[in-house]
Amino acid sequence: MRKPLIIANWKSNPLTLKEAVVLARSAEKYSKIFRGADVVVAPPFLFISAVSKILRQAKLGAQDVFWAEGPYTGEISLRQLKNLGVRYVIVGHSSLRMTLGETDEMVNKKIKKNSLKGVKKSQLERVVVAYEPVWAISTMPGAQVDTPQSAVRALRYLRGILSRMYGKKYADKVKMLYGGSVSAKNARQFLILPGVDGALVGGASLRPQEFGEIISQASAF
Protein backbone atom coordinates (compact mmCIF):
# COMPACT_ATOMS: atom_id res chain seq x y z
CA MET A 1 0.00 0.00 0.00
CA ARG A 2 1.09 3.56 -0.70
CA LYS A 3 1.77 5.99 2.11
CA PRO A 4 -1.71 7.21 3.09
CA LEU A 5 -2.59 10.84 2.50
CA ILE A 6 -4.80 12.66 4.99
CA ILE A 7 -6.09 16.06 3.92
CA ALA A 8 -7.70 18.46 6.39
CA ASN A 9 -10.24 20.70 4.71
CA TRP A 10 -11.10 23.35 7.27
CA LYS A 11 -13.63 25.02 4.93
CA SER A 12 -14.63 28.44 6.44
CA ASN A 13 -13.29 27.53 9.87
CA PRO A 14 -12.12 28.54 12.42
CA LEU A 15 -13.37 32.02 13.27
CA THR A 16 -10.13 33.44 14.61
CA LEU A 17 -6.43 33.40 13.80
CA LYS A 18 -5.74 32.23 17.33
CA GLU A 19 -7.80 29.09 16.82
CA ALA A 20 -6.23 28.50 13.42
CA VAL A 21 -2.79 28.59 14.99
CA VAL A 22 -3.84 26.03 17.62
CA LEU A 23 -5.24 23.70 14.96
CA ALA A 24 -2.19 24.02 12.72
CA ARG A 25 0.22 23.38 15.61
CA SER A 26 -1.68 20.29 16.55
CA ALA A 27 -1.77 18.94 12.97
CA GLU A 28 1.97 19.57 12.72
CA LYS A 29 2.61 17.85 16.05
CA TYR A 30 0.74 14.69 15.04
CA SER A 31 2.33 14.66 11.57
CA LYS A 32 5.74 14.63 13.23
CA ILE A 33 4.82 11.84 15.62
CA PHE A 34 3.08 9.64 13.04
CA ARG A 35 5.28 9.90 9.97
CA GLY A 36 3.72 6.92 8.23
CA ALA A 37 1.07 9.20 6.76
CA ASP A 38 1.36 12.33 4.65
CA VAL A 39 -0.71 15.16 6.07
CA VAL A 40 -2.00 18.22 4.24
CA VAL A 41 -3.76 21.12 5.94
CA ALA A 42 -6.00 23.32 3.78
CA PRO A 43 -7.01 26.39 5.82
CA PRO A 44 -9.14 29.26 4.48
CA PHE A 45 -7.05 31.73 2.41
CA LEU A 46 -7.23 34.14 5.33
CA PHE A 47 -4.98 31.95 7.49
CA ILE A 48 -2.68 30.44 4.86
CA SER A 49 0.18 32.78 5.59
CA ALA A 50 0.10 32.16 9.34
CA VAL A 51 -0.32 28.41 8.92
CA SER A 52 2.58 28.30 6.44
CA LYS A 53 4.89 29.43 9.24
CA ILE A 54 3.80 26.54 11.46
CA LEU A 55 3.75 23.57 9.11
CA ARG A 56 6.98 21.74 8.35
CA GLN A 57 6.23 18.03 8.30
CA ALA A 58 2.61 18.59 7.27
CA LYS A 59 2.13 20.21 3.88
CA LEU A 60 0.18 23.34 3.12
CA GLY A 61 -2.96 23.18 0.99
CA ALA A 62 -5.48 25.70 -0.35
CA GLN A 63 -9.20 25.23 -0.78
CA ASP A 64 -9.48 26.76 -4.23
CA VAL A 65 -7.56 28.61 -6.93
CA PHE A 66 -8.54 30.89 -9.80
CA TRP A 67 -7.60 30.05 -13.38
CA ALA A 68 -5.87 33.33 -14.23
CA GLU A 69 -3.62 36.03 -12.84
CA GLY A 70 -4.61 39.66 -12.95
CA PRO A 71 -7.40 42.01 -11.96
CA TYR A 72 -9.92 39.53 -10.52
CA THR A 73 -11.52 40.85 -7.37
CA GLY A 74 -11.53 38.33 -4.57
CA GLU A 75 -9.72 35.64 -6.54
CA ILE A 76 -6.35 34.05 -5.78
CA SER A 77 -3.90 32.81 -8.42
CA LEU A 78 -1.77 29.70 -8.41
CA ARG A 79 1.44 31.73 -8.41
CA GLN A 80 0.33 33.59 -5.28
CA LEU A 81 -0.36 30.28 -3.57
CA LYS A 82 2.94 28.79 -4.68
CA ASN A 83 4.80 31.81 -3.34
CA LEU A 84 3.32 31.09 0.08
CA GLY A 85 4.45 27.48 -0.05
CA VAL A 86 1.13 25.89 -0.97
CA ARG A 87 1.69 22.39 -2.32
CA TYR A 88 -1.86 21.12 -2.80
CA VAL A 89 -5.02 22.81 -4.07
CA ILE A 90 -8.54 21.45 -3.76
CA VAL A 91 -10.63 22.12 -6.86
CA GLY A 92 -14.20 21.19 -7.64
CA HIS A 93 -15.46 20.72 -4.11
CA SER A 94 -19.20 20.10 -4.03
CA SER A 95 -19.80 23.04 -1.69
CA LEU A 96 -18.67 25.48 -4.41
CA ARG A 97 -20.87 23.78 -6.95
CA MET A 98 -23.88 23.94 -4.67
CA THR A 99 -23.50 27.41 -3.20
CA LEU A 100 -21.68 29.31 -5.95
CA GLY A 101 -22.79 27.43 -9.03
CA GLU A 102 -19.32 26.23 -9.99
CA THR A 103 -19.59 24.16 -13.17
CA ASP A 104 -17.54 21.33 -14.66
CA GLU A 105 -16.23 23.85 -17.17
CA MET A 106 -14.95 26.13 -14.41
CA VAL A 107 -13.30 23.24 -12.60
CA ASN A 108 -11.72 22.17 -15.87
CA LYS A 109 -10.31 25.65 -16.43
CA LYS A 110 -8.87 25.76 -12.93
CA ILE A 111 -6.97 22.57 -13.66
CA LYS A 112 -5.99 23.17 -17.27
CA LYS A 113 -5.06 26.85 -17.14
CA ASN A 114 -2.96 26.24 -14.08
CA SER A 115 -0.78 23.57 -15.63
CA LEU A 116 1.16 24.43 -18.75
CA LYS A 117 -0.35 21.93 -21.16
CA GLY A 118 -3.00 20.29 -19.07
CA VAL A 119 -2.12 17.31 -16.94
CA LYS A 120 0.52 15.14 -18.58
CA LYS A 121 0.70 11.42 -17.97
CA SER A 122 3.94 11.71 -16.07
CA GLN A 123 2.35 14.23 -13.71
CA LEU A 124 -0.46 11.96 -12.65
CA GLU A 125 1.33 11.00 -9.47
CA ARG A 126 0.69 14.58 -8.37
CA VAL A 127 -3.05 14.25 -8.89
CA VAL A 128 -5.38 13.27 -6.07
CA VAL A 129 -9.02 12.40 -6.65
CA ALA A 130 -11.45 12.45 -3.74
CA TYR A 131 -14.72 10.57 -3.89
CA GLU A 132 -16.94 12.47 -1.53
CA PRO A 133 -20.67 11.78 -1.84
CA VAL A 134 -22.56 15.00 -1.11
CA TRP A 135 -25.02 13.24 1.20
CA ALA A 136 -22.15 11.95 3.34
CA ILE A 137 -20.73 15.38 4.16
CA SER A 138 -21.25 15.87 7.88
CA THR A 139 -22.85 19.31 7.58
CA MET A 140 -25.56 18.09 5.19
CA PRO A 141 -28.94 17.40 6.79
CA GLY A 142 -29.26 13.69 7.57
CA ALA A 143 -25.63 13.02 6.58
CA GLN A 144 -24.48 9.43 6.77
CA VAL A 145 -21.05 8.04 6.19
CA ASP A 146 -20.81 5.89 3.05
CA THR A 147 -20.36 2.15 3.32
CA PRO A 148 -16.92 0.73 2.55
CA GLN A 149 -18.42 -1.39 -0.28
CA SER A 150 -19.94 1.64 -1.97
CA ALA A 151 -16.72 3.65 -1.60
CA VAL A 152 -14.68 0.85 -3.19
CA ARG A 153 -17.16 0.63 -6.06
CA ALA A 154 -17.10 4.37 -6.69
CA LEU A 155 -13.32 4.63 -6.56
CA ARG A 156 -12.94 1.64 -8.87
CA TYR A 157 -15.31 3.33 -11.29
CA LEU A 158 -13.30 6.57 -11.16
CA ARG A 159 -10.01 4.77 -11.65
CA GLY A 160 -11.55 2.98 -14.63
CA ILE A 161 -12.26 6.35 -16.26
CA LEU A 162 -8.66 7.44 -15.66
CA SER A 163 -7.39 4.13 -17.06
CA ARG A 164 -9.33 4.67 -20.26
CA MET A 165 -7.94 8.20 -20.52
CA TYR A 166 -4.30 7.59 -19.64
CA GLY A 167 -3.75 3.82 -19.53
CA LYS A 168 -3.73 1.69 -16.40
CA LYS A 169 -0.06 2.18 -15.57
CA TYR A 170 -0.50 5.94 -15.31
CA ALA A 171 -4.00 5.84 -13.82
CA ASP A 172 -2.61 3.78 -10.96
CA LYS A 173 -0.33 6.67 -10.01
CA VAL A 174 -3.31 8.84 -9.05
CA LYS A 175 -4.09 8.81 -5.34
CA MET A 176 -7.72 8.22 -4.48
CA LEU A 177 -9.29 9.38 -1.24
CA TYR A 178 -12.57 8.84 0.51
CA GLY A 179 -14.30 11.83 2.11
CA GLY A 180 -17.58 12.38 3.94
CA SER A 181 -18.13 12.16 7.71
CA VAL A 182 -14.70 10.61 8.26
CA SER A 183 -14.07 10.34 12.00
CA ALA A 184 -11.66 8.61 14.34
CA LYS A 185 -14.32 5.90 14.71
CA ASN A 186 -14.70 5.05 11.03
CA ALA A 187 -11.42 6.14 9.39
CA ARG A 188 -9.83 2.72 9.64
CA GLN A 189 -12.61 0.99 7.75
CA PHE A 190 -11.90 3.21 4.75
CA LEU A 191 -8.14 3.36 5.00
CA ILE A 192 -7.94 -0.40 4.94
CA LEU A 193 -9.83 -0.70 1.64
CA PRO A 194 -8.12 -1.68 -1.60
CA GLY A 195 -7.80 1.35 -3.85
CA VAL A 196 -8.21 3.86 -1.03
CA ASP A 197 -5.06 5.94 -0.50
CA GLY A 198 -6.32 8.17 2.29
CA ALA A 199 -9.06 10.52 3.43
CA LEU A 200 -10.34 14.04 2.91
CA VAL A 201 -11.48 15.17 6.33
CA GLY A 202 -13.75 18.12 7.10
CA GLY A 203 -15.36 18.40 10.53
CA ALA A 204 -13.03 16.00 12.34
CA SER A 205 -10.00 18.01 11.20
CA LEU A 206 -11.27 20.85 13.42
CA ARG A 207 -11.06 18.61 16.50
CA PRO A 208 -7.33 18.43 17.19
CA GLN A 209 -7.23 15.17 19.13
CA GLU A 210 -9.57 13.37 16.81
CA PHE A 211 -7.60 14.52 13.78
CA GLY A 212 -4.45 13.28 15.50
CA GLU A 213 -6.12 9.93 16.03
CA ILE A 214 -6.99 9.72 12.30
CA ILE A 215 -3.37 10.51 11.39
CA SER A 216 -2.18 7.86 13.81
CA GLN A 217 -4.50 5.24 12.29
CA ALA A 218 -3.38 6.12 8.76
CA SER A 219 0.24 5.98 9.80
CA ALA A 220 -0.18 2.41 11.00
CA PHE A 221 -0.91 1.05 7.50
Ligand code: 13P
Ligand atom coordinates in the same frame (compact mmCIF):
# COMPACT_ATOMS: atom_id res chain seq x y z
P1 13P B 1 -16.89 16.17 6.65
O1 13P B 1 -15.67 15.34 6.97
O2 13P B 1 -17.23 17.19 7.69
O3 13P B 1 -18.05 15.30 6.26
O4 13P B 1 -16.51 17.02 5.35
C1 13P B 1 -16.08 16.36 4.24
C2 13P B 1 -15.62 17.34 3.25
O5 13P B 1 -16.40 17.98 2.58
C3 13P B 1 -14.17 17.52 3.11
O6 13P B 1 -13.86 18.15 1.92
